[in-house]
Amino acid sequence: MGLSAKGEPAIVKDETKVDVSFHLQPGSLIVTRGSNAFEAYHASVEFVDVSDGPWLVDKARLTAKGPDGKSVVLTVDLLNDTYDGPRAGVPASIWKVVALASTTAGDIGITYATPDPRPM
Structure with missing residues (x-):
């Protein structure tokens, strides 16, 4: 391969967004929009740093197979419109x-707490 590397990789302290992606077990998450059901097989979650506290989760993107068998990306906005808490109605x-x-x-140093569903 002819590749070499050295050093200790670290996230830049002033980074404001980090995406964490992973595959989902087929059939473990079915998302319904209207009358269509989508079988999610990959997820990407975007964390944002808006202060010195725990990071917030901004969006979840789910790659899924639609009823026609084609792949689609479904985006779920997780922060409310004022960016100070969770969006209501997220399953x-x-x-x-x-x-x-x-x-x-958490493995890369991001601390995150599940949002409090009570209004702020």
Whole structure:
């Protein structure tokens, strides 16, 4: 291969966004939009740093197979319109995807807490 590397990779302290992606077990998450059901097989969760506190989760992108068998990307906005708390009405299974991503994010030093569903 002819590749060499050295050093200790680290995330830039002033980085404001980090994406954590992973594959989902087929059939483990079905997302319904209207009358169409989509079988998610990949998730990407975007974390944002808006202060010195824990990172917030901004979006979840799910790559899924649609009813026609073609792949689509479904984006779920997770922050409310004022960016100070979680968006109301997000299904619990999407927050479980976020929890999976936060485990991986913790491995790279991002601290994340599940949002409080009470109004701020």
